[in-house]
Amino acid sequence: MRALVFAGRNGKELLRDPLSPLLMIGLPLVLLFLLSAINDNVPNEAFAIGLFGPGIAVLSLSFITIFTGTLLAGDRRSSFLTRLRASPLTAADSIAGYTLPMTLIAVAQSAICLIAAFFVGLPVTANVLVALLVLVPVGVLFVGFGLLLGAVFTVEQVGGVGSILINAATLLSGTWFPLSLIGGTFETIANLLPFVHAVEATRLSVAGDFGAVVPHLLWCLGYALPVFAGAIALFRRQSQA
Numbered sequence: 007m008r009a010l011v012f013a014g015r016n017g018k019e020l021l022r023d024p025l026s027p028l029l030m031i032g033l034p035l036v037l038l039f040l041l042s043a044i045n046d047n048v049p050n051e052a053f054a055i056g057l058f059g060p061g062i063a064v065l066s067l068s069f070i071t072i073f074t075g076t077l078l079a080g081d082r083r084s085s086f087l088t089r090l091r092a093s094p095l096t097a098a099d100s101i102a103g104y105t106l107p108m109t110l111i112a113v114a115q116s117a118i119c120l121i122a123a124f125f126v127g128l129p130v131t132a133n134v135l136v137a138l139l140v141l142v143p144v145g146v147l148f149v150g151f152g153l154l155l156g157a158v159f160t161v162e163q164v165g166g167v168g169s170i171l172i173n174a175a176t177l178l179s180g181t182w183f184p185l186s187l188i189g190g191t192f193e194t195i196a197n198l199l200p201f202v203h204a205v206e207a208t209r210l211s212v213a214g215d216f217g218a219v220v221p222h223l224l225w226c227l228g229y230a231l232p233v234f235a236g237a238i239a240l241f242r243r244q245s246q247a
Contacts, residue, residue: 010103015103016108017110017111020077020107020108020111030069030070030073030111030115031066031118031119033066034062034063034065034066034115034119035118035122037065038058038059038119038123038126039126041053042055042058045058055123055128056128056212057209058181059119059120059126059128060205060209060212061181061182061205061208062119062123062181063115063116063119063120063123063141063208064141064144064175064179064181064201064204064205065172065176066116067116067141067144067145067148068171068175068176069172070108070115070148070149071148071151071152071155071168071172072152072164072168072169072172073108073152074104074152074153074155075151075152075153075154075155075156075159075167075168076156076164076165076168077104077156078104078152078153078157079155079159079160079163079164080161082156082157097238097241098238100241101153101234101237101238101241104153105146105149105234108152109142109149112142112144112145112146112148112149113145116138117138133211133212133213133214134212136211136216137208137211137212140211140219140223141208143223143227143230144204144207147204147226147227147230147233150230150234150237151233152168153233153234153237153241154233154236154237155167155168157240158240174201178195178199178202179196179201180196180202180205180206185197199229200225200228203223203225204222204226206222207219207223207226
């Protein structure tokens with residue numbers, strides 16, 4: 007219950023700035039429709055909606071990293087975190103309070119991106135509902151990255167480091183081009199990170215190849231667990247400082 011009350015406060019804080027949802031949802035949709043139009047005029051297999059649509063859905067979730075980190079870093083800078091230390095909230099409660107509203111926003115983002123993809127050719131099937139479920143833990147992963155950044159960096163630094171993470175997620179996920187085109191060390195590093203696995207899990211879900219989804223999803227969860235553990239540990243240390 008304590009975490010739910012705190013989650014309500016955090017959701018209001020994020021939505022108080024209208025620029026936040028505009029960037030998190032608007033920019034991915036612009037990219038989706040723009041590249042779909044380009045593909046209509048200059049067909050490219052890499053930009054087929056069944057491949058590119060899921061990639062954009064994952065890309066949209068990466069923006070949550072910056073806004074989650076900014077919110078936490080802002081609370082650290084203000085007197086709010088001092089007051090929070092005097093409350094009965096534990097470190098895990100606090101992290102849950104940040105995670106819940108961000109995850110709900112992530113689900114909404116994913117749904118909007120997938121629905122928008124219907125208008126540019128993505129088949130309307132029940133597979134999309136499975137893809138939406140797959141995107142939930144992916145969204146949680148990006149929220150976790152944001153919490154980790156917010157627990158370590160200042161508000162100003164979160165924006166810069168978060169932008170680097172977004173660019174890395176985009177380039178290393180195979181959204182823009184097949185990683186095999188570069189191959190070598192680049193592809194090896196990309197396959198060790200969770201981003202390509204998040205995109206592949208979503209693509210396979212849309213295609214209906216559910217059995218192949220699980221290994222990719224487990225890879226994402228394998229990153230999410232230590233990321234959240236680190237965020238909780240850092241938050242607890244700061245609360246005791």
